[in-house]
Amino acid sequence: MLQIQMRILRVFGLSKAEMNSIIENAQAEGSPSLRLQERDGEYLVCVQASAPTQAMADEYCEKWVQKLRTRFGDACYGFEDTTLAQAALDALLKKRRLLVAADEATGRLLGNALRGLQHSEAAFDFGNQTYLNPANARRIAAPEALLKKFPGDMVQAAAGRAQSALLLANADYAAVYMPATVGQAPFVLLCSRIGAAACALSPEISDMAIANHILDLARRRALGMHLGPSAITFKPGRERPLLLVSGEGQPRPGFRFTLRRKAAPAKPAVKPNAPDSYDAEPVPDYDAQPTEPKPQATPTGTITFERPIAQPAAPQPTPDPLDLRTAGPQAAAEARARRAAESELDPDLELCATRTIKISRADLEQAMAAQQAAKQQEQPNPEPPAAPQPEPLPEPEPKASILDDDIPDFSAGLDPAALEAARKADEKAPPRSTDEFQRAASQLFEDDEDDGEDEEPTITFPDRRKAKPAVPRPLAAKQEPKQDAIHNRSLAMIERAERRHRRKAIAAVAVIALLVLVGAAVLLGLTRGCTVEAPAYKNYGTEQFDTQAQAYLKSAAAENEKIIGYLAFPGQNGQLVYSGSQPGDGAAISGTNYLNASMPSNTVLSCADASLASLTDQTNFSQNAEFTLYLSDVTYHFRAVAVYNTDAAGAENAFTPASYGELSDYYSYAEFSQSIKERSLFDTGNTPGDKETFLTLMSTGGTNGTFVCVTAVLLPDQAQ
Numbered sequence: 001m002l003q004i005q006m007r008i009l010r011v012f013g014l015s016k017a018e019m020n021s022i023i024e025n026a027q028a029e030g031s032p033s034l035r036l037q038e039r040d041g042e043y044l045v046c047v048q049a050s051a052p053t054q055a056m057a058d059e060y061c062e063k064w065v066q067k068l069r070t071r072f073g074d075a076c077y078g079f080e081d082t083t084l085a086q087a088a089l090d091a092l093l094k095k096r097r098l099l100v101a102a103d104e105a106t107g108r109l110l111g112n113a114l115r116g117l118q119h120s121e122a123a124f125d126f127g128n129q130t131y132l133n134p135a136n137a138r139r140i141a142a143p144e145a146l147l148k149k150f151p152g153d154m155v156q157a158a159a160g161r162a163q164s165a166l167l168l169a170n171a172d173y174a175a176v177y178m179p180a181t182v183g184q185a186p187f188v189l190l191c192s193r194i195g196a197a198a199c200a201l202s203p204e205i206s207d208m209a210i211a212n213h214i215l216d217l218a219r220r221r222a223l224g225m226h227l228g229p230s231a232i233t234f235k236p237g238r239e240r241p242l243l244l245v246s247g248e249g250q251p252r253p254g255f256r257f258t259l260r261r262k263a264a265p266a267k268p269a270v271k272p273n274a275p276d277s278y279d280a281e282p283v284p285d286y287d288a289q290p291t292e293p294k295p296q297a298t299p300t301g302t303i304t305f306e307r308p309i310a311q312p313a314a315p316q317p318t319p320d321p322l323d324l325r326t327a328g329p330q331a332a333a334e335a336r337a338r339r340a341a342e343s344e345l346d347p348d349l350e351l352c353a354t355r356t357i358k359i360s361r362a363d364l365e366q367a368m369a370a371q372q373a374a375k376q377q378e379q380p381n382p383e384p385p386a387a388p389q390p391e392p393l394p395e396p397e398p399k400a401s402i403l404d405d406d407i408p409d410f411s412a413g414l415d416p417a418a419l420e421a422a423r424k425a426d427e428k429a430p431p432r433s434t435d436e437f438q439r440a441a442s443q444l445f446e447d448d449e450d451d452g453e454d455e456e457p458t459i460t461f462p463d464r465r466k467a468k469p470a471v472p473r474p475l476a477a478k479q480e481p482k483q484d485a486i487h488n489r490s491l492a493m494i495e496r497a498e499r500r501h502r503r504k505a506i507a508a509v510a511v512i513a514l515l516v517l518v519g520a521a522v523l524l525g526l527t528r529g530c531t532v533e534a535p536a537y538k539n540y541g542t543e544q545f546d547t548q549a550q551a552y553l554k555s556a557a558a559e560n561e562k563i564i565g566y567l568a569f570p571g572q573n574g575q576l577v578y579s580g581s582q583p584g585d586g587a588a589i590s591g592t593n594y595l596n597a598s599m600p601s602n603t604v605l606s607c608a609d610a611s612l613a614s615l616t617d618q619t620n621f622s623q624n625a626e627f628t629l630y631l632s633d634v635t636y637h638f639r640a641v642a643v644y645n646t647d648a649a650g651a652e653n654a655f656t657p658a659s660y661g662e663l664s665d666y667y668s669y670a671e672f673s674q675s676i677k678e679r680s681l682f683d684t685g686n687t688p689g690d691k692e693t694f695l696t697l698m699s700t701g702g703t704n705g706t707f708v709c710v711t712a713v714l715l716p717d718q719a720q
Contacts, residue, residue: 002050005057007065011043012084012216013075013228019043022071031064040209042084074225077216085113088215091222092123097172099124099218102140102158102165104131106177106214113211129169135681136168146237154184155198155243159236162191170678173221175214185245186210190217191236197221199231200245334367540570540628549574549630557632564589566630567607571623575608577631582606582700592661595629595636595693595714600663602672602694602711605629609701612708615643618682625684627712629695638695638712641686644679646698649705655679657696657709676711688713 011019016038023034023045032049045068049061069076077087092099101107107127114120131137142160150156158176166174173192180186180203188210189198197217201210220227227233234240532555535548545568553566556576565577567587575586582588587607594601615621621643629636647654655675663669673688688694693714699707 002052003054003057004048004050005054005061006046006048007061008080009045009047009065009068009072009076010078010080010082010084010087011045011072011075012041012077012212014043014072019045022068026064026068026071032060040206041212074220075228077219084212084215084219086117088219088222089114089117089120089123091219093119095222097123097218097222098169099173099175100130100165100169100171101127102130102161102174102176106175107131109177109207109211110175110214113208113215125169125171129171130165130174136165139168140165149237154178154181155187155189155240156236158187158189159191159196159198159234162189162196163236166191166193173218175218177210177214185243187243188213188217190214190221192221195233195235197227197231197233198240198243199228200243202245334371338367534574535568537569537571537573540568546630546635549628553630553632564631567605568628568630569611569624570626571620572611572614575611577605577629587697590658590698594661595695596634597662597693600669600691600693602657602660602663602696604658604696604698606700607697609699609708612697612699612710615640615710616681616708621682621684625686636695637715639686639715640710640712641684641688642676642680642709642711643684644676644681644709644711645706646702646709647706649702651705657698657711663694676709686713 014022019036019038023036026034032047035046035048037044037046047061047064047068049057049064051057051060065079077084091097099110101110104127107130110124111126114124115126126132129136130140140161141164142157143164146156146160155178158178162174162176165171173190176189176191178184178187178189185200186203187198187200189196199213199217201213217227217231219225232241232243532548532552534552535545539545539548549566549568553563553576556566557563562578562580563576564579566574567577568574578586578588580588585608587605590604590606592603594603615624621640625640627638627640629638646656657672657676660668660672663672669691672694673692677687693716695712695714697710697712699709
């Protein structure tokens with residue numbers, strides 16, 4: 001049984017023709033099975049060797065892997081699952097190199113390729129120091145002298161922008177991707193301290209392929225490798241070679257594939273009569289003319305079915321719901337006569353308001369036939385009899401109804417003369433009084449009270465809660481409503497309303513009293529606070545401002561012993577300085593106060609966030625570049641030299657002003673001075689000298705672990 005060993009080589013930077021040439025030569029020398037795949041400019045070469053034992057298969061496979069790696073040269077960047085992005089990141093981390101992008105488009109390409117890799121933020125800034133930094137983004141541009149020297153040269157302009165981003169971010173490599181322009185194919189450029197390297201691209205390649213070209217240039221630069229035949233190197237600002245797309249990268253709109261004989265490895269001689277055989281592979285034939293696709297034929301012919309397709313049934317007319325037909329008045333008269341005869345035959349049948357009629361089916365059919373014959377006799381031209389219908393199903397027994405009996409005329413036995421006399425008597429009777437009608441109306445809405453009389457018979461309904469009298473009482477028998485009960489209920493309602501009003505009045509008085517107490521407490525606190533108003537910043541720099549600031553500080557310190565100073569600005573409101581914990585709108589000295597020391601030092605003053613956030617604007621900073629710190633016994637004047645953000649909390653070698661206090665050591669002083677100037681958001685125009693006394697204003701509420709800081713130097717000639 002044969003044992004198999006497989007290895008994969010990953011290559012980038014060679015053309016398809018070069019890859020095919022190396023694979024064909026290896027197969028001609030008797031290499032094991034080789035397979036080639038390509039994606040986004042990366043080539044995967046699979047070497048599969050088989051041998052009787054695993055050791056022999058491993059040795060045979062490793063031999064050809066090393067031989068192919070030598071032939072691929074610097075283009076072979078890894079094995080198995082190692083991607084080009086990972087190989088470039090490993091090279092940058094190994095050599096401690098930092099890669100930045102000069103614009104957002106290039107940064108997005110590199111960010112998509114490196115974002116998911118571990119420790120990628122140590123080799124690529126993801127735009128934090130270049131295009132995402134507003135201060136640096138405005139300064140990343142090609143120098144004017146370079147544009148004037150090489151007008152219209154996009155490669156030189158891109159090199160100038162990359163060199164500007166390189167210096168601003170203090171990085172090792174800066175990358176730029178430039179799309180196609182008039183007279184210039186798209187290209188990628190990598191700028192370093194020693195020069196720039198550019199590589200032209202095809203317009204059809206994907207975004208991942210563009211990022212791979214940039215990462216391959218960075219990998220080769222970091223490891224000191226050859227950049228490849230398609231790349232050019234030059235010094236920005238000097239003459240450069242012509243940048244062209246390689247023949248392999250140029251697009252060819254129409255070509256087809258042909259088969260050519262594949263070189264086979266040396267094999268033992270075969271029999272003369274054995275058929276000749278060879279392997280074939282598709283290769284592009286660039287000399288062939290493009291062929292036009294044949295038009296698709298339209299389907300013709302007739303499709304027949306063994307069974308006829310069932311046609312849908314014709315829609316039936318919808319019956320009119322208003323087309324009603326009855327048996328007529330003659331059928332009703334016959335039904336009444338039949339019921340009367342039945343009652344005469346059964347004298348014991350009890351007459352009632354409702355009863356069930358019992359009739360046989362034969363009698364019913366006979367009555368219907370007689371009715372139909374009578375209708376035909378009435379018509380002059382009778383219609384031919386209809387086709388016999390199937391015998392209908394037996395119908396259920398009809399329900400009883402009160403309309404089946406004859407309705408008696410109750411007025412038939414009365415004398416008309418007596419009715420007329422009764423009507424005239426009602427007209428002559430006097431009208432009812434208004435009180436009687438009111439009592440009748442009130443009795444409709446009031447319940448009957450138990451007056452001790454005998455209860456009248458009642459009828460109980462299942463769906464009703466209360467029984468009603470079977471026979472209504474005479475109107476005169478109703479008692480008048482009790483006036484005392486109505487009066488008592490009215491008094492109760494009035495008393496409840498008065499109690500509600502009293503409770504609302506008491507609650508309102510309590511709320512007013514509480515508000516008065518709170519207002520008195522606030523007023524007392526204000527009167528006991530600072531009796532002197534804070535000085536207006538518009539008067540900064542005058543003797544009146546200094547006098548009022550000292551008085552305001554003295555008044556505030558008398559009320560709160562923790563207040564030790566007042567920090568004043570010429571363009572915004574000042575704030576009190578506390579010795580202990582800092583309130584939200586004040587400042588406090590963090591750590592040791594070195595302002596009175598004769599040696600160089602740095603004192604940190606924690607301030608409100610709003611006051612320092614406004615100083616990050618260059619225009620607002622220029623109005624408040626100088627400020628004053630008033631203490632109880634001395635006044636200090638300062639001039640700001642840097643406005644910057646501290647490093648994120650927890651970062652390695654993070655810079656925090658609080659870690660610099662006494663600066664008598666020369667190296668500590670130089671490190672602090674250089675750090676604040678390099679991190680400054682803009683050029684303040686002020687530079688610290690030797691042996692300065694620093695005061696750093698630091699915000700308390702940071703964003704993502706960073707804090708806004710303003711570092712100033714003491715003006716010794718103005719200290720009092």
